[in-house]
Amino acid sequence: MRLRKSLVMLVYLLFVLVPIYWLVNMSFKSNREILGGLSLWPTAPTLDNYRVIFTEPTWYMSYLNSLSYVSMNMLISLLVALPAAYAFSRYRFLGDRHMFFWLLTNRMAPPAVFLLPFFQLYSAVGLFDTPIAVALAHCLFNVPLAVWILEGFMSSVPKEIDETAYIDGYTFPKFFIRIFLPMIRPGIGVTAFFCFMFSWVELLLARTLTSVDAKPIVAQMTRTVSASGIDWGVLAAAGVVALLPGIAVIYFVRNHVAKGFALGRV
Amino acid sequence: MKTYNNKAWWLVLPVFVLVAFSAIIPMMTVVNYSVQDIFDPSTRYFVGTEWYREILADPRLHDSLVRQFIYSFCVLAIEVPLGIVVALSMPRRGLGVPFSLILLSLPLLVPWNVVGTIWQIIGREDIGLYGWILNSLGLDYNYASNPRDAWITVLVMDVWHWTSLVALLCYSGLRSIPDVYYQAARIDRASHWAVFRFIQLPKLKNVLLIAVMLRFMDSFMIYTEPFVLTGGGPGTATTFLSQTLTQMALGQFDLGRAAAFSLIYFLIILLVTWVFYTAMTHNDDKG
Amino acid sequence: MAEIRLEQLAHSYHGAPSNPADYALRPMDHVWEQGGAYALLGPSGCGKSTLLNIISGLLVPSEGRVLYDGKSVNDLTPQQRNIAQVFQFPVVYDTMTVHDNLAFPLRNQGQPRERIDARVREVAEALEIEPLLNRKAQNLTADEKQKVSMGRGLVRDDVAAILFDEPLTVIDPQLKWRLRRKLKEIHQRFNVTMVYVTHDQLEASTFADKIAVMYEGQIVQFGTPRELFENPQHTFVGYFIGSPGMNLLDIALGTSGVEFEGRALAVPEAAVARLRQRPEGRLQLGIRPEFVQLVAPEDADLHGYVDLIQDQGTFKIVDVRLETPSAPVIKVRLEEEAAVPDGRIGLHFPEAWQRFYIDDHLVEAADEDL
Numbered sequence: 043m044r045l046r047k048s049l050v051m052l053v054y055l056l057f058v059l060v061p062i063y064w065l066v067n068m069s070f071k072s073n074r075e076i077l078g079g080l081s082l083w084p085t086a087p088t089l090d091n092y093r094v095i096f097t098e099p100t101w102y103m104s105y106l107n108s109l110s111y112v113s114m115n116m117l118i119s120l121l122v123a124l125p126a127a128y129a130f131s132r133y134r135f136l137g138d139r140h141m142f143f144w145l146l147t148n149r150m151a152p153p154a155v156f157l158l159p160f161f162q163l164y165s166a167v168g169l170f171d172t173p174i175a176v177a178l179a180h181c182l183f184n185v186p187l188a189v190w191i192l193e194g195f196m197s198s199v200p201k202e203i204d205e206t207a208y209i210d211g212y213t214f215p216k217f218f219i220r221i222f223l224p225m226i227r228p229g230i231g232v233t234a235f236f237c238f239m240f241s242w243v244e245l246l247l248a249r250t251l252t253s254v255d256a257k258p259i260v261a262q263m264t265r266t267v268s269a270s271g272i273d274w275g276v277l278a279a280a281g282v283v284a285l286l287p288g289i290a291v292i293y294f295v296r297n298h299v300a301k302g303f304a305l306g307r308v
Numbered sequence: 309m310k311t312y313n314n315k316a317w318w319l320v321l322p323v324f325v326l327v328a329f330s331a332i333i334p335m336m337t338v339v340n341y342s343v344q345d346i347f348d349p350s351t352r353y354f355v356g357t358e359w360y361r362e363i364l365a366d367p368r369l370h371d372s373l374v375r376q377f378i379y380s381f382c383v384l385a386i387e388v389p390l391g392i393v394v395a396l397s398m399p400r401r402g403l404g405v406p407f408s409l410i411l412l413s414l415p416l417l418v419p420w421n422v423v424g425t426i427w428q429i430i431g432r433e434d435i436g437l438y439g440w441i442l443n444s445l446g447l448d449y450n451y452a453s454n455p456r457d458a459w460i461t462v463l464v465m466d467v468w469h470w471t472s473l474v475a476l477l478c479y480s481g482l483r484s485i486p487d488v489y490y491q492a493a494r495i496d497r498a499s500h501w502a503v504f505r506f507i508q509l510p511k512l513k514n515v516l517l518i519a520v521m522l523r524f525m526d527s528f529m530i531y532t533e534p535f536v537l538t539g540g541g542p543g544t545a546t547t548f549l550s551q552t553l554t555q556m557a558l559g560q561f562d563l564g565r566a567a568a569f570s571l572i573y574f575l576i577i578l579l580v581t582w583v584f585y586t587a588m589t590h591n592d593d594k595g
Numbered sequence: 596m597a598e599i600r601l602e603q604l605a606h607s608y609h610g611a612p613s614n615p616a617d618y619a620l621r622p623m624d625h626v627w628e629q630g631g632a633y634a635l636l637g638p639s640g641c642g643k644s645t646l647l648n649i650i651s652g653l654l655v656p657s658e659g660r661v662l663y664d665g666k667s668v669n670d671l672t673p674q675q676r677n678i679a680q681v682f683q684f685p686v687v688y689d690t691m692t693v694h695d696n697l698a699f700p701l702r703n704q705g706q707p708r709e710r711i712d713a714r715v716r717e718v719a720e721a722l723e724i725e726p727l728l729n730r731k732a733q734n735l736t737a738d739e740k741q742k743v744s745m746g747r748g749l750v751r752d753d754v755a756a757i758l759f760d761e762p763l764t765v766i767d768p769q770l771k772w773r774l775r776r777k778l779k780e781i782h783q784r785f786n787v788t789m790v791y792v793t794h795d796q797l798e799a800s801t802f803a804d805k806i807a808v809m810y811e812g813q814i815v816q817f818g819t820p821r822e823l824f825e826n827p828q829h830t831f832v833g834y835f836i837g838s839p840g841m842n843l844l845d846i847a848l849g850t851s852g853v854e855f856e857g858r859a860l861a862v863p864e865a866a867v868a869r870l871r872q873r874p875e876g877r878l879q880l881g882i883r884p885e886f887v888q889l890v891a892p893e894d895a896d897l898h899g900y901v902d903l904i905q906d907q908g909t910f911k912i913v914d915v916r917l918e919t920p921s922a923p924v925i926k927v928r929l930e931e932e933a934a935v936p937d938g939r940i941g942l943h944f945p946e947a948w949q950r951f952y953i954d955d956h957l958v959e960a961a962d963e964d965l
Contacts, residue, residue: 050397055411061426061468062414064437068429080440122326125319133316141320148331150577152529154550155570158341158557159334182330185323190518235413243419245532246554260419264536274429281422288417289410296406491653492686496747497674497703506688506699 062285068278076274091279101280104262107173108242109287111258114177115241116234119184123233127192128218132201145186153246156182161250175251176258180241187240188233195229196222231295238291242284259284341567359568369569371544372552373576376528379463379548383527384520386467391474391519392512396504398479409479412472424536427465431537451538455545462534462546466527474519481515482508521581528577549573597663597755597788599627599650604659606645612657619645621812622659627756627790629664632782634799635792637809638835643792644683646809647758650790651680663755679748680758684765685740689733693724696732697746704751718746721781722774738766742774749781756788763798775801796836808832824883830955833881839912839926841881843952848878855880856919860896863946869958876954884912884928886948895941899925904935911935915942 068076069091070084095101129135130142160179161170169175203225207217223230249261263280342359346352363369394412399405418426431451433439442449451461485507493503531550534540540547553573557566606620615621620642627633635643648654650661652673660667668676679700688696697715719725722742727735732743741762748757759778763771779802782789791802799806800820807817808831815829816822820836827833833841846855848870853862860880870878892898902914902924913927913935925942929935951958 047397048399050393051399051408054394054397055408057468058411058415058472060437061430062418064430065422065426076435078435080435080437082437118326122322126323129316129319132310133313134310135312135314135316135320138316141324145323145327147578148327150525150581151331151574152531152550152553152570152577154529154531154553154557155338155574156334157554158563158566159337160330162337163334178326178330181326185327189323239413239416242417245419245421260421263419263425264421277422277425278429281418281425284419284422285414285417289414292410292413292417296409486684488682488684489686491648491673491680492682492744492747494653494673495651495678495680496700498699499703502699502703506690510688510690 065278065281068274069282071275071278073273073275076278091275092283094276095279095283100257101259101262104257104259105283107252107256108248108258108260108284111173111176111180111248111256112238112241112287114173115180115184116237118177118181119188119237120230120233122181123185123188123192124223124230125218127189127196128222130189130193131196132204142189145189149183149186149190151182153183153244157246157250160247164251170251171253171256173256176248176256177241179247179251180244184237184240188237191233191236192226192229195226195232199225235291235295239288242288338567338570341563342571344564346563355564359564360572363565363568363572366565368552369572372547372549375544375547376549379530380524380527382463383466383470384523386463387471387474387523388516388520390467391471392478392516394471394475395478395482396508398475398482409476412475415469415472418469420532421536423465423469424533427461427468427533428537431461453542455542458538458542458545462537465533465537466530469533470523470526474523477515477519478512481512485511517585521584524584525577525581528580598629598665599756599788599790600662600665601625601650602660602662604649604656604661606642606649606654606656606658615812618812620649620656623814625807625814625817627788629788630786631788632779632802632804633788633790634803634806635790635809636794636796636799636806636835638794641809642812643809644760647680647760647790647792650756651678651758652676653680677751677753677755678758679751679754679756681745681748681760681762683761685737685744687732687735687740687743689731691732692728693719693730693732693735693743694728696743697728697750700747700751714750714752718750721749721777722746738770741765745774745778752785752787754787756790759789759791761793762791763793771798772801778802796838808835810835826957827881827950828957830879830881830952833883833950837883837885839884839928841883841950842887842925844880844923844925846878846880846951853880855897856921858896858919860944861946862949862951866949866951866958870951870953873953873958877952879952879955880944881950881952882944882948884926886945887925887927888943888945889913889915889927889929889936890941890943892939892941895943897925897942898939899942900939901935901937906931915940917942 067083070087070089071081072086072088072090075081075084075086095105130138156179164170164175164179169178199222203221204217207221212221243260245260245264248258249264252258252261259280263277263284343354343356344352345355345358398408415423430436431439431449433443433450439449439451448454449457451458489507490503493507498506529550530548531554534546534548535551538546540551553566553569556562556569602624603622604620604624605618605622607618609617612618635646637643645654649656652668652671652675655669660669662668663676673680688699691699694715697718698711701711701714715728716725719728722745724739724742724746727739727743732740735743745759745762748759763774766774775798778789778791791799793799793802803820805817805819806823807814808823808829809815810829810831816827816832818826818828823832823836827836827841830841830843833843844855846853846860848854848867849859851859852867853860853870862880897917897919899915899917902916904914905912908931910931911929911933913929915925915927916922917925918939927942
């Protein structure tokens with residue numbers, strides 16, 4: 043049984059990793075080699091593709107742009123979702139259920155629906171082509187998700203903890219920051235991971251709300267088509283580079299995530 | 309028991325303001341467009357429900373709606389069972405846990421257009437591993453010209469991209485089952501199937517609800533990956549709702565029709581999700 | 596139905612245990628006879644649950660063997676050992692009815708339907724959960740769930756033994772007592788070996804014919820409740836059994852005999868002789884509070900003043916603080932109506948109830964000393 047389980051896992055991981063390997067493989071090849079035929083590993087490994095990414099300002103700036111709006115989004119989502127999730131997990135109040143469901147419906151809104159209105163809205167308030175516009179737009183689906191996940195984690199913390207703290211003379215903000223947040227750290231880790239993930243990989247809104255100054259890496263990647271065709275090598279290298287922050291995030295939160303997945307009802 | 313306290317609204321207010329700014333204002337714009345015919349910003353006519361009637365009769369919507377439902381159904385039918393199997397196969401302790409978690413998460417962290425690109429390459433018969441293997445095995449596989457192959461490729465791509473999410477969610481559900489349940493099952497001489505059926509599946513119900521809903525919503529909104537992979541083709545074989553909509557709004561700048569389309573689209577997702585939700589939580593109420 | 600024998604059994608959760616503290620269970624030999632009702636008594640963390648899980652096969656011991664009827668079962672799974680175990684917290688299959696929960700172990704064995712129904716009804720009746728049979732298990736209260744868990748353990752009548760791991764923790768006191776009686780009845784009716792883990796001496800002595808007391812990964816004594824009370828083999832048994840536990844005084848061997856903080860104590864000559872044979876180690880004198888006598892000061896070797904009187908309803912516990920330099924407290928258990936003298940009093944330890952310990956282990960008295 044154990045052997046069969048490991049085998050299933052191994053086969054699945056292979057299925058997951060082969061395409062990613064193919065991307066990495068390609069990123070070390072020249073375009074000529076890529077289009078020249080099938081090769082399982084680079085016959086003439088080259089770093090030229092990466093050199094392009096790290097030396098051309100349009101590339102590395104787009105990378106930084108993405109990082110900036112994703113971190114802004116993570117921060118905003120967590121900041122507003124934490125108190126709200128606390129309210130949903132601890133209190134009943136006028137319209138709470140409707141509010142919760144309404145929040146969730148925003149997770150269901152296809153981004154395509156909002157493209158044009160967003161474009162007009164952010165142009166009107168002068169935020170078009172800034173990272174903050176993308177960060178705010180991504181809040182549309184990340185905030186409801188964050189509230190949803192955090193609410194699950196908070197509900198698993200006994201209410202007696204709150205009551206004891208208030209009896210001990212803690213004010214709400216002090217209790218919330220000093221006692222409550224440390225208790226749901228795994229939940230915050232999991233939430234941050236999901237916010238990062240959904241914001242980092244999104245293309246449609248990010249591309250629509252930016253043009254030059256705040257162009258994200260995902261949009262930059264769609265512009266590797268030139269007169270000589272698609273620049274596969276650079277595109278692959280950009281893809282690999284785009285994977286790195288995600289790996290870093292999941293590496294940092296890995297213990298939280300393992301534990302978080304065990305506690306919450308994510 | 310939760311206490312009733314309307315002051316809790318103050319805690320929810322930031323979320324409300326933020327989401328209202330991002331959702332209600334644009335939504336009003338959409339509603340506004342959907343009842344007008346706009347030639348340029350200063351020339352617009354109120355047309356009532358005309359756009360809606362047109363859209364509902366539009367074969368483009370019907371076609372992509374049918375494709376969309378079949379696609380979402382296939383996605384759920386494959387990814388949910390597969391995700392459960394993968395979650396059951398996860399190591400339970402030791403170094404393998406963070407290792408598998410990180411590797412499993414990789415597809416989720418790939419930007420969506422790169423997902424399309426990866427599969428665009430790997431499916432090609434000349435320079436892609438999978439395409440090459442399939443053709444070497446004597447199958448005439450070409451996702452760019454054969455609608456069936458294109459469709460299967462988009463589906464496999466989605467499975468590759470998203471099954472990890474279902475697996476991670478199920479893994480979290482499985483981790484919340486105390487060891488003593490498994491011990492009791494061993495003492496009771498339960499078969500592996502009985503352990504799954506009577507211990508693991510009941511505990512997975514909640515996370516499965518979330519997984520099914522997320523996967524339904526997201527597969528129903530899929531845009532970027534098939535757009536990059538096939539551009540919706542060949543023909544319209546892989547043109548799903550979001551792409552039809554984007555073509556209408558940005559390609560043809562057909563704002564009124566696109567707006568009406570948007571609202572209908574949104575309502576369909578809402579309705580289906582609601583049906584899922586009530587169906588899956590129905591048994592709880594009955595007790 | 597089996598006799599369960601442990602041979603040089605030990606367990607460590609560490610990969611390579613280097614000192615005794617690394618062992619959750621220290622090497623032990625032990626026999627549970629077929630058909631007995633046994634309790635495994637000890638404080639939390641003493642290894643009793645570990646031992647239980649090793650017997651049932653949920654844990655594989657790192658050293659030694661477990662034998663059922665003389666045959667090693669080390670390599671057998673719990674399924675193959677055919678053993679029942681009831682856990683501390685209720686484990687029920689939420690989606691099944693109570694009836695299906697009880698029938699589950701029998702169905703897994705592929706028993707015929709009529710037999711299953713008959714057995715389920717028999718057990719449900721014994722546990723008084725017949726009215727619940729058609730209810731979904733997830734809607735039961737905690738103690739109803741625990742009864743169902745116990746029922747699943749009792750429903751199989753061919754098991755080698757039934758193991759209980761503090762099964763009454765979540766049950767309220769009134770019901771606890773009834774359920775314990777039930778278990779005892781079931782034991783007598785089915786003649787099956789039962790091992791009952793608990794940290795409660797009352798629970799152990801009402802359920803079991805013989806009790807194994809565990810302390811720091813070892814069985815320090817195995818005997819009837821009476822033996823544990825009268826003749827504790829280890830200071831821990833003296834302290835853990837009885838309420839309050841045994842009085843223990845650190846003594847020394849002087850020229851005149853046994854001394855406590857410089858005062859000579861009246862002890863049997865034979866005991867002194869035996870202690871002299873093994874002069875090393877920590878010497879202790881133990882006496883149960885029930886046997887300490889309060890006497891006039893001039894009739895005693897030790898003196899003190901009453902510090903505190905606790906009235907327990909049917910008896911009282913008197914704390915007497917001795918005059919000696921470290922001023923230890925001796926607990927004395929008196930009848931409810933007995934008078935407690937004022938002022939300086941004397942304490943008398945009857946020789947028959949004096950017990951001597953070297954490094955916590957009893958110095959056995961030869962028969963003629965008693």
